[in-house]
Amino acid sequence: MNASGRDRLLSAAAIAGALFGAVTVAAGGRVLFGGDAPRAAVGATVSFVLWFNFLAGFCYVGAGVGLWFRQRWAVVLSALIALTTLIVFAAFGFHVFNGGEFESRTVAAMIFRVLVWMVIAWVGFARMKRMR
Numbered sequence: 001m002n003a004s005g006r007d008r009l010l011s012a013a014a015i016a017g018a019l020f021g022a023v024t025v026a027a028g029g030r031v032l033f034g035g036d037a038p039r040a041a042v043g044a045t046v047s048f049v050l051w052f053n054f055l056a057g058f059c060y061v062g063a064g065v066g067l068w069f070r071q072r073w074a075v076v077l078s079a080l081i082a083l084t085t086l087i088v089f090a091a092f093g094f095h096v097f098n099g100g101e102f103e104s105r106t107v108a109a110m111i112f113r114v115l116v117w118m119v120i121a122w123v124g125f126a127r128m129k130r131m132r
Contacts, residue, residue, distance in 0.1 A: 013119070014067035017060050018061050020064075024054070048095075
């Protein structure tokens with residue numbers, strides 16, 4: 001920890017989570033509420049994945065803010081975000097396996113989301129444990 005009592009890694013995780021959430025809400029909102037042009041630009045979206053990611057973006061921001069203020073609930077929220085994203089990713093896989101249309105970039109995006117939130121949750125658990 002530095003002189004101000006801030007753990008730089010936890011602070012970085014908090015900022016990354018909150019920024020990732022803001023970008024997720026903006027991008028998802030543009031596709032969901034922006035009309036035909038933004039929807040056409042992203043191709044074959046899977047609506048339950050799009051809605052989940054959009055709504056989860058608000059949780060990302062909340063988790064990031066909570067981590068910034070060293071709230072233990074934010075660590076639990078980060079782990080729940082990782083877990084629910086993994087569950088939605090599995091449902092997406094079921095959708096694809098059953099012949100549903102999808103964009104291949106959704107696969108990469110979901111892997112990225114799961115990994116980001118697993119790392120943020122891990123950092124949160126590790127750092128909060130050290131702060132007891």
